[in-house]
Amino acid sequence: MVKKIAVFWLFLGLSFIYPARGIYADEAVRIAILQDSASFYLRVKGAFEIQDESGRSVYKGKNLKSRPIKADSGKIILPGAVLNLSRFRIFSKNGYIYINNRLYRGVVSIIPKDTTRFLVVNELDLEHYLRGILCNEIAPWWPLDALKAQAVVARTYALYQRQFTKNKDFDLTNDIYSQVYGGKTSEKWRSNRAVDLTKGEILTFKGNLFPAYYHAACGGHTEDASMLWKVDLAPLKGVRCVFCAASPHFKWQAEISSEEIKSKLSAKGFKMDYFDEIEIVSLNPSGRINELEIKSADNSLVISAKDFRQALGPxxxxxxxxxxxIISAKVYFAGLGWGHGVGLCQWGMHELAKSGKNYKEILEYYYPESKLTRRLLF
Ligand SMILES: [Zn+2]
Incomplete structure (x- = not known):
């Protein structure tokens, strides 16, 4: 692929290293690696080029030593040049760009949001992106078929999300709100292999991508996505899962003072002066709580369990x-599973792979009626 691009560039008579967005747009994803950051450290190994928003080359250099880039300074000071801060894209010949000492493949865009904050976006090939998340989502020593199943799910999830971000500066964030991405620094040999062995493979339902959600452990039954979000699809209706029972995260306990619950709820806009009872109002078909009522003699607040969990800390x-x-102003919780419970149960997947199931069987189990298919790569 790299060779093809290089030849294409040569043919056009353009000098540099990397194609502009558009040439390989179908394979690229844009990940926000810093948001609202006042400053960061930039380092580049080998030859690199900086282009402005219009694609014009504004700087060429080699082996840039680590230097702070500050939003409030209004400029980037480079050896032999000072650039007024605006939207820049950094291309490295070998793909060695370090942001805050973390190595990223592909292209890095610097987008000043105002005079105090940056958005920094890493744009790279989808398959390389997957290499940079897999080990952050599951351990690299897990059975290979678990890693392969996770790669397919993560690829599907990323491509699904990317459909809605065409007019935005990035497709995905690098945190738990999409998938935890750490650049090349996060790559491991075994997880890279799982990405390569499933190259281009995705899940579809009736020919379309769907949000292939996943979570750590379901605690006995995966959740119907429609209980949490406006997603009502056969592969996300929930299945029974006895497999994660062996997981270290199958059960959990927590204790929180009534005072802390009150203040955490209040911080999210749920005002309660006082309460002495928390009642479970209704359950979802999967057995999870749908709504809770927090009450005292003269006060009552009905809250979804989803909001309650978010407010107290997931x-x-x-x-x-x-x-x-509730025992003397303390609330004692005992629960099952870890996460929202929708889609793939990672610890269930771990046990299934250990018992000899392959990644296709695992995906069929957790996403019923979905189809494993291969994207056409060019
Ligand atoms: Zn499970």
């Missing part, structure tokens, strides 16, 4: 499948 209240009791 890593403290690990799922919406819990029971609770």
């Amino acid at each position: 890593n403290l209240i690990r799922s919406t499948n819990f029971t609770l009791k």
